[in-house]
Amino acid sequence: MSTPQGNALQGLRVVEFTDEIGSYCGRLLADLGADVIKVEPPDGGRQRHSPPFFQAAGAGPDTSLAFWVHNTSKKSVVLDLETPRGQDLARKLVLTADVLLEDHPVGYMAAHGLGFETLRVNKPALVYASITGFGQTGPHSGFAYSDIVGQAMGGLMTLAGEAADPPNKIYGKQSDVSASIQAAQGILLAVLSAEATGRGQLVDVSAQEAVQLSQETAMQTWDLQKKNRVRTGESGAIPLRLPGVGVYACKDGHVMCFVIAPAGKDFPALVDWMREKGLAADLDDEPYAGICNALNFGFLTRLMGEPEKLQTVIPALAHINDVLAAFFASMTATEAYEEGQRRTLLNGIVSSPRDLGENKQLRARHWFRELDFDYLGKTLEFPGAPYRLSETPVAISRPPKLGEHTDSVLAELA
């Protein structure tokens, strides 16, 4: 292949047979400069028909934002794997590649002449990555999978939401995304090995396993203490409503505070701010002033160890919290975030998609990209990359139309 220049994965060819679980993996490789060819069925997969669509153009396989966000910088080739010709062309295509990436149910690829054992005979250096809900082996390897099932079986959902509600899934197909991210690392590890030794291998990723680390401490809490972590909703890790900890409504949104954490200034700095705006109410009077001055992790720990003392203090804590809530309700979420941080108070805006689109930091760093959607006659703003590399900056190009490169890629093969 040509001399590497400007792209970290220059010269690496990936042929992917993915739909929802594995497409983000291909995107990560493509945006880093790999030549990623997505083989798609004639109608496109499920993701191509998933909303939301680009509204100005209406619904269709080339206007799905769900497809776009996981398929930038790739080529698209339509092949019907149910036909001998389709399988034959797919095989020829894979034999020009360094990596095969797929997320079909276990056994599908082998049944269509595209199994690892078949292909490695002619391509011993081939890296073959399979991403599925539960992995290639084991009693559940044949299970039907969807993102919510991965989040459920993987232990994430049980930790999210109010106890009184059903467990929550995390937005954004996080089981699929986690599987893709683990697979990208696995593929690159295998590529490094193959480039050094000439030997390829299988990379088996189970979405259920991919999310395990995201249980944070639940696994260890069971293993070491035989207790299950449970979802606690708004109270979070702290078992009582403390002023300066948690979500507060603002005029136009919410802000999340964690002033008690051992980072930044403590509650008195927050009261200073409230006082400056004339909204400190009676917090400078006792018993509130004393409590405000003492509010930190040590105070909380002592209180938790003295239940009687705790009972006497709870009404005061509730009052302080009411005053604080009224304070935040008087301003916008952006103001609460930026001014709070300027005053070295630990808080964060609960960003809506609009807040993210207008986020001053993201804008100042030119994080958003302009992608040329020539076939729509538009240049569209698009989210940027997860990282910035100094020698080999990430270049993002628009996702491919269905079958856009079938002719050119097949011509190359002939």
Next chain:
Amino acid sequence: MTALPLEGLRVADFSWFGAGPIGAQLLATFGAEVVRVESESKIDSLRVAHPFAMNKDGTFKTGYNVSGYFNNFNAGKLSMQLNLNTERGQEVGYRLIEKSDIFITNFTPRVIDKWNLRYEQLAKVNPRLIAAYAPMQGLEGPHRDFLGFGAVLTPVTGISYMSGFPNRPPFGVGTNYPDYVINPGHTITAVLAALRYRNRTGKGQMIELPQVESVVNALGTAVADYLANGNVQMRGGNRSATASPHGAFRCADDPTSVNSPDRWVAIACRSDAEWRSLCAALGAAEAGADVRFATLEARKTNEDALEALLSGWLRDRRAEDVMALLQAGGIASGVVQNAQDILDKDEHMKAREYYWYLDHPETGRSAYDGPPMRLSETPGQLRAPAPLLGQHTLDVCDRILGLSGDEIADLLAEGVLI
């Protein structure tokens, strides 16, 4: 067996908490020698965070080496104590960096400046270095010095707003979610790509991963929808636009599920045929013919009634039985599992031996997450449990840095190796 992919490489792990160390741990698992630089003068908070191992009498073990939170992110690493607040400490740090291939940090830009760990400075002593920086907001920009904690990352990046039920405030997802897969995973993806580039060109480089940018990139369609359509999506609970029923449904309580007796099953029914199959599996075939639910559009229109109906069918059944029944009918469904389920009851996880049980000198025998990807020829190895604080200080000084006995004694006396 073929050598592990990263054998012969060395990582200077100047990170702490979650995102940095998890990334570095993956490199250790696949063959690199990873040196964690730590200091008792500013201990990694995870070393003193729950859950702690327990003594037989039910009390918690104490000290810096008994936290399951810390241990799980630091298997197979060496630990060296080094006080970077001293000039001599920074010199020693540079010596390590000089002899490393990869440098990882998630320290704040202020600390990086204070400790002279900027890329330009490191590249001078080691031009082939691949240096990964993962600050919360960025190494530059108007929010560069904003305080960051995992707790704040989830709301700032949009995860909180977009997750959960619409009638609830956006309080988050129960954990510092981005720390564990998204941020370390993206970091290591970039590091590995940079390694390949270095193999081909001899050049190192800097990788900057502002955690906010990393997460928003993986936030589904929410931001793209705003940018392209001006549409501000709202959190939608557990429902889906393309599948119905889709959500978590309550099953029979299980008192053996410790402090978590309420049991749920997640179901994603993705076609009309699957809906009919679901009805048949649950002994409610007539519902499969009900026009109110016959098509996706109809099910979405009548989703409240649909969910109430389904809940009624499931409330007295064991979640495990429902999963088995529906999976037999080809429908994606799974128990909402907790850690007890995953470690003790999930036959599939056991068969795949995902969890590794390692013996640690102070924590005792405990479970560690295994590698989250399985390579057939060069499988990842957890070669040792997490290190004790400073367990390898002398070994690193001697074997890796080539310091003499006298030099090491001086450093100890000067309080540099603490």
